[in-house]
Amino acid sequence: MNARPAPEFPSWPQFDDSERAGLIRALEQGQWWRMGGSEVNSFEREFADFHGSPHALAVTNGTHALELALQVMGVGPGHEVIVPAFTFISSSQAAQRLGAVAVPVDVDLDTYNIDVAAAAAAVTPRTKAIMPVHMAGLFADMDALGKLSADTGVPLLQDAAHAQGARWQGKRVGELGSIAAFSFQNGKLMTAGEGGAVLFPDEESYELGFLRHSCGRARTDRHYIHQTSGSNMRMSEFSAAVLRAQLARIDDHTAIRDQRWELLSRLLGEIDGVVPQGTDPRADRNSHYMAMFRVPGITEEARNELVDTLVEAGLPAFSAFRAIYRTPAFWEMAAPDTTVERLAELCPNTEAISAEGIWLHHRVLLASEEALHAAAEIITDAVAAR
Incomplete structure (x- = not known):
């Protein structure tokens, strides 16, 4: 591949005096x-x-956000939670750590989101929740x-770790009537290094979530009356101060990324052998949250080498x-009674995306148009060289 100057991308995380002021405010309170x-x-x-x-x-992080949400929904041993097979491992482990069996189902080859027909086929009398993941910020x-x-009586839990500020037919995540969990890990669209949040559609579930995230203890308790089992998932004041500043700029960033x-x-769609999400x-x-694409037909090993090439070129x-x-x-723990081979047969799209997929960090989408053209040229050369 011909050497090209590396395009310039904004750094991440981004911060300014708003975060500094927030940290001082939290410190001095x-x-x-x-x-x-x-x-x-x-x-x-x-x-x-x-x-x-x-x-x-x-809460403390996005994995805890999912685990807490599932607890509030009553998920535990003997239950099943349907999850997309193509997702970050926290989606399944949050259920498994509660003793519930995670049931992976295939995703759509175009959007990378959960295949609804596959989810419907996986529902059993033991199914306690269905967890769609808004992959890369796409609902x-x-x-x-x-x-x-509605047809099955099984509630949804939105894994919205990638979807801060996203909308579905004009509706925001919290307007869709189901519990939703978010992540503020260092690479996410807004971040305090770590952190998470859960949206609750009603006060009852929120109050139960509060108890469970604070060791089962009510906010006014002075006598160590732990009303339910729980853990310490409380966010610190410093993280919250940073996230308040991050939240204030996410609308502008989303508009630019879009x-x-x-x-x-x-540009990606014009490259021979590349299919964007x-x-x-x-x-x-x-x-x-991510700029994703596939190179259909590439092997996983060759894909990994291609990623290394792109990183060396500055992407x-x-x-x-x-x-x-x-x-x-x-x-x-709490794995389904099946095999890798059987799940692979049931999830051909997941197999393809996992082997062929590449993603660019979202800071690429905050760069100039010239940088994006340069990035596309690097990808063109790298794919052609393979």
Whole structure:
């Protein structure tokens, strides 16, 4: 591949004096945990309002957000939770750590989101939740999933780790009537290094979530009356102060990413042997956590080498998630009574995306149009060289 100058991309995480002011504000208030300070409470109100939800609960990370949400939904041993086979491992492990069996189903080859027909076929009397993941910020088919939930009586849990600020037919995540979980890990669209949040559609589930995230202890308790089992998933005041500043700029960033993806997707689609992630016109605002594409027919080993080539050329490129059932972690506890081979047969699209998929960090979509053209040229050369 011919050497080209590396395109310039913005750094990540991004911050300015807003984060500095927030950290000083949290420091000088004199109370550094949520039970005595005001930053977490303020962030929860602002995050809930931004997503159209009556209640938000800030927690330690996105994995805990999923686990807490499932606990509130009553998930435990003897239950099953349907998850997409193509997702980050936290989607399944959150259920498995509660003793519930994670049931992987295939995804759509175009959008990379959960295949609703496959999810419907996997529902059993033991199914306690269906967990769509809004992959790379693109909403799963919430119309079909909502109908499936209504027909079966199985509630949805939105894994919205990638979807801060995204919309489905004009509706925000919190306006779709189901619990939703978010991540603020270092690479996410807004971040405090770590952190998470859960949106609750009603006060009862929110209050139960609060108890469970605070060791089963009510916010006014002074006598160690632990009302239910739980863990310490409380967010710190410092993380919340940073996230308040991050939240204030996410709308502007989303608008830029959406505009830039329109260009990059077109450029990727023009490369012989490259297929960008598709879209759904009903997902009328995509937050674009990742810029994803496939190289159909490439082997997993060759894909990994291609990613290395792109990184050496200056692109923040990564291999796609491995199918969850192809990780040792998936089989450690509460695994389904089946085999890797059988799941692979049931999930051909997941197999393809996992082996052929590549993603670019979302900071690429905050770069100039010239940088995106340069990135596309690098990808063109790298793919042609293979």
